[in-house]
Each structure stands twice: as structure tokens, then as C-alpha cells.
Amino acid sequence: MTTEEKIERSETRLFKAVFPNTTNHYDTLFGGTAMQLMDEVAFITATRFSRQRMVTVSSDRIDFKKPIPGGTIIELIGKVAYLGKTSVKVRVDIFIEQMYSEQREKAVSGEFTFVAIDEHKKPVKIDR
Ligand SMILES: CC(C)(COP(=O)(O)OP(=O)(O)OC[C@H]1O[C@@H](n2cnc3c(N)ncnc32)[C@H](O)[C@@H]1OP(=O)(O)O)[C@@H](O)C(=O)NCCC(=O)NCCS
Numbered sequence: 001m002t003t004e005e006k007i008e009r010s011e012t013r014l015f016k017a018v019f020p021n022t023t024n025h026y027d028t029l030f031g032g033t034a035m036q037l038m039d040e041v042a043f044i045t046a047t048r049f050s051r052q053r054m055v056t057v058s059s060d061r062i063d064f065k066k067p068i069p070g071g072t073i074i075e076l077i078g079k080v081a082y083l084g085k086t087s088v089k090v091r092v093d094i095f096i097e098q099m100y101s102e103q104r105e106k107a108v109s110g111e112f113t114f115v116a117i118d119e120h121k122k123p124v125k126i127d128r
Pocket of ligand 1: 055056057058083084085086087088113115117121122123
């Protein structure tokens with residue numbers, strides 16, 4: 001399999017309903033919850049790409065462009081954006097989807113870097 005095919009295959013999607021247990025007092029998705037979901041999707045993407053033990057080493061800037069109202073559906077999409085020697089950078093976007101129409105828009109974007117580690121927790125080369 002080529003690296004491009006591996007990147008394509010490891011693209012990871014997660015849907016969630018924005019119910020009241022994830023919102024703040026503005027009735028929009030709490031930013032910390034969004035970040036946790038993004039890190040999880042990014043981790044799964046990196047792991048599905050490499051099939052190696054991965055740890056988060058850094059999170060790059062996260063842009064919250066639109067508030068995410070309660071009562072909507074969100075889709076998180078993780079995709080490998082950059083491959084280093086032992087590290088991989090994953091971009092995660094969150095889209096808002098209305099429940100009762102096809103309307104959809106991008107709300108949040110961010111990047112997370114993971115390092116592949118061996119059994120001694122030391123960085124190892126990523127198989128590509
Ligand atoms: C991840 C870890 C093993 C890396 O060890 P390290 O000694 O810093 O590794 P190195 O300096 O050899 O760097 C390894 C790779 O990580 C990258 N890296 C290290 N720090 C980074 C940072 N802050 N941002 C982006 N990339 C970083 C390096 O560029 C290198 O990438 P490359 O091999 O693709 O060129 C170590 O920092 C660690 O264990 N951190 C804790 C991870 C963890 O517990 N995460 C869970 C969140 S609490």
C-alpha cells in the first residue's frame with residue numbers, strides 16, 4: 001500500500017449528538033469537550049495510520065470559528081497532514097450538521113502531533 005493510500009484509509013470520522021450533558025451555559029458545546037473529542041479522533045487516526053503505539057506530544061493552535069449549538073449533530077474528521085520520522089501530525093475538523101435539514105458548516109479546526117514509541121517509551125520510526 002502506498003503512503004497516500006494509508007493516509008486515505010486512516011481518515012477517521014466520528015459523529016456525536018450535541019446533547020445537554022456536553023454544553024455550557026450558552027447552550028453551545030463546551031470548548032474543553034470539543035478538544036477532548038478532537039484529541040481522541042486524532043489519536044485514533046494516527047494509530048490507524050501507523051498501527052504503532054502513539055502518544056500525543058503537542059497540540060497546535062485550535063480555531064473555534066463558529067459556536068456549536070445544542071441540538072445539532074457534529075462530525076469530527078481526522079486526517080494525517082504531515083509525516084515526520086517518528087512523528088505524525090493529524091488535522092481534525094469539526095462540522096456542525098443540522099438535525100432536520102442538510103445544512104452543514106465547518107466550526108472548529110486544529111492539529112495534533114503524535115510520536116510513535118517503543119516498549120521503552122522511546123521514539124521509533126513510523127512505518128510508511
Ligand atoms: C513523546 C516523547 C516520547 C518524545 O520524546 P522526545 O525525547 O521529546 O523525542 P525527540 O526529541 O526525539 O522527538 C521525537 C519526535 O517528536 C517531535 N516533537 C517533539 N516535541 C515536539 C513538540 N513539542 N511539538 C511537535 N513535535 C515534537 C520531534 O520533532 C520528533 O519528530 P520526528 O522524528 O518526526 O522528526 C516524550 O516527549 C513523551 O513521552 N511525552 C509525553 C507523552 C504523553 O504522555 N502524552 C500523553 C498526554 S498527557
